Amino acid sequence: MKQKIWPILLIAILLFIPLGFIQNQINYETVADNLQTNLVLMPGEAGDMVLAGFKGIAADLLWINVENYWHRGEHFKMIPLFYMVTLLQPHWILAWSLGGWHMAYNVPAGVKNIQGKYYWYQQGIQFLKKGVSYNSSRYDLYFETGWTYYNKGEDYSNAVKYLKQAVIYPGPDYVKDVLAHAYEKDGHINQAIKEWKKLLHTDFKGVAKRMIYDLNTRGWATP
Amino acid sequence: MKKTWILAWNTVRESFRKKTTYIIILFALIMIAASEFFAFLSAQEQTKMIMDTSFAVIEFFGFLLAMFGSITAVSSEIEKRTIYTLLTKPITRTNFILGKYLGMFFILLINFVIMTIFFLLLIHFKKIPINIAIFKTLFLIFMELLVIASISLALATFTSDAFNIIASCFLYIIGHLTSYGRQVIEMTKNIVIKGLADMMYTILPNYQNFSIRDKVVVGIPVPWQYVLIVTGYGIMYIVIALLIGIYFFRTREI
Numbered sequence: 001m002k003q004k005i006w007p008i009l010l011i012a013i014l015l016f017i018p019l020g021f022i023q024n025q026i027n028y029e030t031v032a033d034n035l036q037t038n039l040v041l042m043p044g045e046a047g048d049m050v051l052a053g054f055k056g057i058a059a060d061l062l063w064i065n066v067e068n069y070w071h072r073g074e075h076f077k078m079i080p081l082f083y084m085v086t087l088l089q090p091h092w093i094l095a096w097s098l099g100g101w102h103m104a105y106n107v108p109a110g111v112k113n114i115q116g117k118y119y120w121y122q123q124g125i126q127f128l129k130k131g132v133s134y135n136s137s138r139y140d141l142y143f144e145t146g147w148t149y150y151n152k153g154e155d156y157s158n159a160v161k162y163l164k165q166a167v168i169y170p171g172p173d174y175v176k177d178v179l180a181h182a183y184e185k186d187g188h189i190n191q192a193i194k195e196w197k198k199l200l201h202t203d204f205k206g207v208a209k210r211m212i213y214d215l216n217t218r219g220w221a222t223p
Numbered sequence: 224m225k226k227t228w229i230l231a232w233n234t235v236r237e238s239f240r241k242k243t244t245y246i247i248i249l250f251a252l253i254m255i256a257a258s259e260f261f262a263f264l265s266a267q268e269q270t271k272m273i274m275d276t277s278f279a280v281i282e283f284f285g286f287l288l289a290m291f292g293s294i295t296a297v298s299s300e301i302e303k304r305t306i307y308t309l310l311t312k313p314i315t316r317t318n319f320i321l322g323k324y325l326g327m328f329f330i331l332l333i334n335f336v337i338m339t340i341f342f343l344l345l346i347h348f349k350k351i352p353i354n355i356a357i358f359k360t361l362f363l364i365f366m367e368l369l370v371i372a373s374i375s376l377a378l379a380t381f382t383s384d385a386f387n388i389i390a391s392c393f394l395y396i397i398g399h400l401t402s403y404g405r406q407v408i409e410m411t412k413n414i415v416i417k418g419l420a421d422m423m424y425t426i427l428p429n430y431q432n433f434s435i436r437d438k439v440v441v442g443i444p445v446p447w448q449y450v451l452i453v454t455g456y457g458i459m460y461i462v463i464a465l466l467i468g469i470y471f472f473r474t475r476e477i
Binding site for chain 1: 263267268271272274275276277278279282283395397398399402405424425426429430431432434435436437438440441442443444445446448449453454455456458459462464466467469470473474
């Protein structure tokens with residue numbers, strides 16, 4: 001007697017229903033765990049890689065070009081590549097921090113006029129801020145933005161704003177060190193002392209003691 | 224069950240008798256070793272690039288092996304006419320498909336273990352810390368390869384080799400883009416189109432589910448819960464593909 005085989009196909013088709021539910025659960029988890037990826041299409045070899053699901057490799061290929069331009073001193077050619085790499089892998093911290101650093105420090109070094117230098121400094125800051133928006137639960141880019149404001153722009157109030165965010169997340173002790181300096185430079189001596197006190201039980205103990213002493217006696221500590 | 228195991232074992236032996244398997248593994252090992260070329264980069268950049276390249280190589284060469292292995296597992300039996308001898312013995316067509324798939328599972332596992340050991344040795348010598356996230360990524364790549372093998376095997380039961388290769392490659396690309404398609408579906412206003420698109424979204428394999436390597440290399444934690452659900456998705460898809468394969472193989476005139 002010939003066996004009926006259509007139930008096999010029916011079961012296969014019906015199994016797509018629970019499969020759909022599982023996919024919905026995966027979609028939910030993807031959003032909840034920050035694992036979603038945005039559609040990125042670009043021309044050339046990098047685009048082919050993206051289509052085949054190899055975004056990381058595409059970003060790496062572009063990054064090798066960044067390295068080449070950097071070593072040849074062609075800083076301007078690096079800029080579009082930074083945007084492309086961060087578009088492909090927005091959670092790659094190094095791409096944001098290095099891009100921001102090049103824009104705020106190296107590109108202005110090659111520009112003669114003051115407006116040009118300021119323009120590129122601002123571009124670096126904007127780039128870092130964009131990076132922060134993608135990586136808001138890590139200290140790294142808050143610190144880079146705060147540091148750029150502090151060191152390059154001497155804009156201490158904005159530096160404090162970002163460094164205060166950076167210390168919320170787990171990170172190295174030097175983040176608190178820079179925040180303490182920024183507080184002092186911004187005129188918040190008491191806040192600076194408070195921040196240095198937090199460093200008394202770390203490797204920064206020696207510096208912290210000296211800074212607290214100087215701030216209490218002279219009212220300033222950072223040269 | 225014993226018949227299925229015998230068929231599986233024969234599939235593994237047959238695959239290793241062919242040189243293609245060795246060539247694919249050798250190429251993959253060369254490609255993983257080639258990540259040494261990134262020595263001119265900083266340590267942080269190098270780590271990312273070695274991981275990116277190795278994961279991509281393991282997946283891509285695994286894909287080739289899964290696709291070609293599954294296609295030839297069925298077609299070579301038909302071409303060499305050994306299928307007639309097999310099916311005259313008390314081996315059912317269901318046994319045949321399950322045995323072939325089990326064989327593919329072991330071929331992929333052996334290949335995967337070789338590549339993984341090589342990759343782990345490489346990162347160990349490069350002093351890159353080996354963490355659980357690496358194993359989660361590798362596990363999901365393996366699950367993806369099993370899904371690919373099941374689909375290629377199912378297609379092999381009712382299509383020609385050439386069509387199967389094209390379809391498997393097409394599904395591989397589309398499977399990595401379906402999650403983007405979801406974003407487009409959500410913007411669609413027309414209910415009919417939305418319904419059809421939703422159906423396609425469910426039917427087509429979503430390989431992007433398995434792709435966590437881009438996240439892992441940049442330090443984004445992937446929870447076990449996610450890995451577990453995606454594993455469930457993979458198993459479910461494999462069952463569906465095998466059922467379809469069994470159905471078409473049983474209706475096929477041989």
